[in-house]
Amino acid sequence: xxxxxxxxxxxxxxxxxxxxxxxxxxxxxxxxxxxxxxxxxxxxxxxxxxxxxxxxxxxxxxxxxxxxxxxxxxxxxxxxxxxxxxxxxxxxxxxxxxxxxxxxxxxxxxxxxxxxxxxxxxxxxxxxxxxxxxxxxxxxxxxxxxxxxxxxxxxxxxxxxxxxxxxxxxxxxxxxxxxxxxxxxxxxxxxxxxxxxxxxxxxxxxxxxxxxxxx
Amino acid sequence: xxxxxxxxxxxxxxxxxxxxxxxxxxxxxxxxxxxxxxxxxxxxxxxxxxxxxxxxxxxxxxxxxxxxxxxxxxxxxxxxxxxxxxxxxxxxxxxxxxxxxxxxxxxxxxxxxxxxxxxxxxxxxxxxxxxxxxxxxxxxxxxxxxxxxxxxxxxxxxxxxxxxxxxxxxxxxxxxxxxxxxxxxxxxxxxxxxxxxxxxxxxxxxxxxxxxxxx
DNA sequence: TAGATTGTTAATCGATTAACAATC
DNA sequence: TAGATTGTTAATCGATTAACAATC
Numbered sequence: 001x002x003x004x005x006x007x008x009x010x011x012x013x014x015x016x017x018x019x020x021x022x023x024x025x026x027x028x029x030x031x032x033x034x035x036x037x038x039x040x041x042x043x044x045x046x047x048x049x050x051x052x053x054x055x056x057x058x059x060x061x062x063x064x065x066x067x068x069x070x071x072x073x074x075x076x077x078x079x080x081x082x083x084x085x086x087x088x089x090x091x092x093x094x095x096x097x098x099x100x101x102x103x104x105x106x107x108x109x110x111x112x113x114x115x116x117x118x119x120x121x122x123x124x125x126x127x128x129x130x131x132x133x134x135x136x137x138x139x140x141x142x143x144x145x146x147x148x149x150x151x152x153x154x155x156x157x158x159x160x161x162x163x164x165x166x167x168x169x170x171x172x173x174x175x176x177x178x179x180x181x182x183x184x185x186x187x188x189x190x191x192x193x194x195x196x197x198x199x200x201x202x203x204x205x206x207x208x209x210x211x212x213x214x215x
Numbered sequence: 216x217x218x219x220x221x222x223x224x225x226x227x228x229x230x231x232x233x234x235x236x237x238x239x240x241x242x243x244x245x246x247x248x249x250x251x252x253x254x255x256x257x258x259x260x261x262x263x264x265x266x267x268x269x270x271x272x273x274x275x276x277x278x279x280x281x282x283x284x285x286x287x288x289x290x291x292x293x294x295x296x297x298x299x300x301x302x303x304x305x306x307x308x309x310x311x312x313x314x315x316x317x318x319x320x321x322x323x324x325x326x327x328x329x330x331x332x333x334x335x336x337x338x339x340x341x342x343x344x345x346x347x348x349x350x351x352x353x354x355x356x357x358x359x360x361x362x363x364x365x366x367x368x369x370x371x372x373x374x375x376x377x378x379x380x381x382x383x384x385x386x387x388x389x390x391x392x393x394x395x396x397x398x399x400x401x402x403x404x405x406x407x408x409x410x411x412x413x414x415x416x417x418x419x420x421x422x423x424x425x426x427x428x429x430x
Numbered sequence: 431t432a433g434a435t436t437g438t439t440a441a442t443c444g445a446t447t448a449a450c451a452a453t454c
Numbered sequence: 455t456a457g458a459t460t461g462t463t464a465a466t467c468g469a470t471t472a473a474c475a476a477t478c
Binding site: 006011012014015016018019077078079080082084092093094096097098100101103104107108109147148171172174178186188190192193194195196197198199200201202203204205206207208212 | 221226227229230231233234292293294295297299307308309311312313315316318319322323324362363386387389393401403405407408409410411412413414415416417418419420421422423427
């Protein structure tokens with residue numbers, strides 16, 4: 001079966017392709033060449049062709065790529081044809097914001113539950129779903145076929161909570177807590193470390209300022 | 216002066232070093248070798264030494280690195296010794312959540328204003344700061360030495376708003392809108408595309424599932 | 431001094447870009 | 455058929471890892 005592993009560099013670019021192709025599709029564009037797409041996206045045409053060919057040929061010589069077909073294929077590769085139920089752990093500002101965000105539903109991610117240890121938040125309504133106490137978590141995960149846990153809790157509790165969730169059968173974490181989760185093999189983790197992102201911005205501001213001062 | 220450009224791959228790892236060193240410092244650890252740090256962080260000791268040496272020698276042969284010194288140096292490299300004032304454009308769930316997040320202040324990022332075009336949100340209090348109408352934006356940016364704009368608005372308006380902000384003197388964007396901002400040279404952009412991140416997670420879930428089925 | 435560990439050069443690996451034959 | 459553009463191989467570039475001399 002020998003399927004070659006796709007590098008995370010390629011995977012990381014797929015959502016951006018998907019976004020551009022979706023926009024093109026909405027604009028009614030039917031076909032596009034790697035050359036045209038490269039100008040639009042500011043990447044090399046060579047990279048685009050290499051990336052797509054990781055998954056087999058999606059184009060046609062002399063024609064280019066059919067926008068809608070390519071869009072659908074990339075969506076399928078990304079697993080967006082599947083449905084995933086997720087719960088949010090931590091009903092603070094960020095947890096509530098993510099629960100309220102509707103666009104995830106469009107991509108097959110279904111907001112199914114939200115939990116918090118703070119009794120004052122328990123019972124609060126987040127887009128039609130009531131915040132539950134942490135004690136309900138195990139039963140809820142086991143009974144509702146939950147794949148993904150979104151962690152919007154402080155780093156201090158993230159490790160312990162993630163371990164419990166693995167036991168209950170969670171397959172993936174979308175981790176906003178500012179720690180690295182040491183999960184077992186086969187459990188997926190995608191980190192969103194907001195402060196790391198802000199620090200990178202900070203570095204680039206400082207660096208540019210320094211460059212200008214040196215001139 | 217010939218200062219070599221540091222690759223973004225290295226920059227991207229600095230916040231993680233910073234986090235680990237901060238934890239070590241808090242635990243009272245005084246010194247650490249690249250070998251020990253590599254085991255902790257699950258990266259090679261070689262990479263750690265190469266990364267640090269981009270900025271000059273921080274260690275000492277036979278001793279290792281002084282934790283506190285290294286922590287401070289990396290903080291300085293990241294520009295965390297500077298103070299930056301930021302405003303949030305878009306006072307929806309995510310905008311409010313970011314405004315309420317206190318940890319950014321610790322790193323020198325000062326929440327200074329929040330704006331929304333929705334009159335129902337105008338006047339609302341977010342951590343002691345009232346949501347202002349978009350019309351106030353220009354004057355506020357010009358008068359309050361604002362460096363960073365955090366964009367938590369829909370993609371439809373992000374382009375137009377970012378162009379205006381550049382005119383008003385904004386130097387950097389922390390962009391949560393799901394578009395690429397075509398900013399002029401010298402303006403920094405750090406993107407946080409949440410749905411891209413979720414799609415990567417989706418891919419990895421699907422891929423792992425497929426792998427298991429093939430066995 | 432001897433041992434430890436960095437700083438740095440060299441080797442390897444992987445990702446990106448270029449080139450072009452295949453083919454629609 | 456001729457022109458266009460992919461799919462794919464080869465060349466280049468950059469990042470990571472290994473090795474080891476320098477040095478604390």
